[in-house]
Amino acid sequence: MAAVTLGPEGTYSHRATSAIADNGEIDFRQSVTAIVDAVAAGEYDRGVIPIENSIEGSVTESLDAIADYDVAVVREIVTPIRHALLAQGPSFDTVASHSQALAQCRTYLEREYPDATLEAVASTAQGVEFARDDPSMAGIGHPANAEDGVDLEVLAEDIQDQDSNATRFFAIAPAAERSTGGGKTSLVVYPNANYPGLLLELLEPFADRDINLTRVESRPSGERLGDYVFHVDFEAGLYESRTQEAIGDLEELAENGWVRRLGSYDTEHVVE
Numbered sequence: 486m487a488a489v490t491l492g493p494e495g496t497y498s499h500r501a502t503s504a505i506a507d508n509g510e511i512d513f514r515q516s517v518t519a520i521v522d523a524v525a526a527g528e529y530d531r532g533v534i535p536i537e538n539s540i541e542g543s544v545t546e547s548l549d550a551i552a553d554y555d556v557a558v559v560r561e562i563v564t565p566i567r568h569a570l571l572a573q574g575p576s577f578d579t580v581a582s583h584s585q586a587l588a589q590c591r592t593y594l595e596r597e598y599p600d601a602t603l604e605a606v607a608s609t610a611q612g613v614e615f616a617r618d619d620p621s622m623a624g625i626g627h628p629a630n631a632e633d634g635v636d637l638e639v640l641a642e643d644i645q646d647q648d649s650n651a652t653r654f655f656a657i658a659p660a661a662e663r664s665t666g667g668g669k670t671s672l673v674v675y676p677n678a679n680y681p682g683l684l685l686e687l688l689e690p691f692a693d694r695d696i697n698l699t700r701v702e703s704r705p706s707g708e709r710l711g712d713y714v715f716h717v718d719f720e721a722g723l724y725e726s727r728t729q730e731a732i733g734d735l736e737e738l739a740e741n742g743w744v745r746r747l748g749s750y751d752t753e754h755v756v757e
């Protein structure tokens with residue numbers, strides 16, 4: 486199975502992909518949108534993208550990409566994120582990492598390196614590559630990146646603001662692989678309407694059928710200010726009649742917009 490994820494080698498996305506790629510080939514892209522684009526075009530069987538972090542919240546580029554492209558979500562992968570600070574030595578003036586990782590280590594960086602310049606780069610592993618090439622830079626990423634090629638020093642481990650730091654990834658597939666089986670389902674709803682009580686009406690079909698929502702996130706539709714697309718995740722499969730009924734209600738409410746079924750899936754917890 487050929488899979489694609491955020492590169493270069495050694496990102497957390499790469500680690501999550503290894504857990505589902507069955508020793509198949511893994512290729513890399515520099516952005517989430519490029520990954521979703523490649524899977525939608527049928528170039529890969531699977532793509533793995535970060536969706537949500539327990540400290541920093543949504544990875545908004547991922548939410549927008551799965552709303553914009555026709556792909557299926559076939560699995561969710563939850564993995565702990567334990568960051569290390571890696572450099573050639575203790576004298577550096579710039580810390581480079583993915584914006585999510587820099588934000589997850591905000592308290593540590595403000596306390597220990599208040600004068601360092603923070604540089605957001607495409608991924609954690611990319612930041613570590615910069616540190617490998619340049620003694621004035623440090624990177625934040627998984628500690629295993631220190632051993633790859635020229636050794637880097639692990640200056641500190643477990644520098645994330647919360648010990649329980651975890652990120653949720655989606656495994657995506659070409660749209661034809663959308664499944665109705667699984668314990669969870671994700672939808673994207675664009676009501677294209679704005680009136681008092683709209684959000685309440687969108688949630689009632691789930692409450693009425695005893696379906697537990699696990700996440701509701703709004704993203705700007707891009708059409709006009711104050712107009713939103715809603716990402717809704719819940720604990721039921723598309724195969725269930727209560728889910729089909731709830732989606733039927735949503736489709737009536739969104740008669741001027743659309744409801745996209747991303748698919749049903751199960752969760753995998755990856756600890757390493």
Ligand SMILES: O=C(O)C(=O)C[C@]1(C(=O)O)C=C[C@@H](O)C=C1
Binds near residue numbers: 499
């Ligand atoms: O840069 C990486 O290593 C990634 O896989 C991206 C990413 C993210 O976008 O959230 C994944 C997990 C961590 O939360 C930090 C960064």
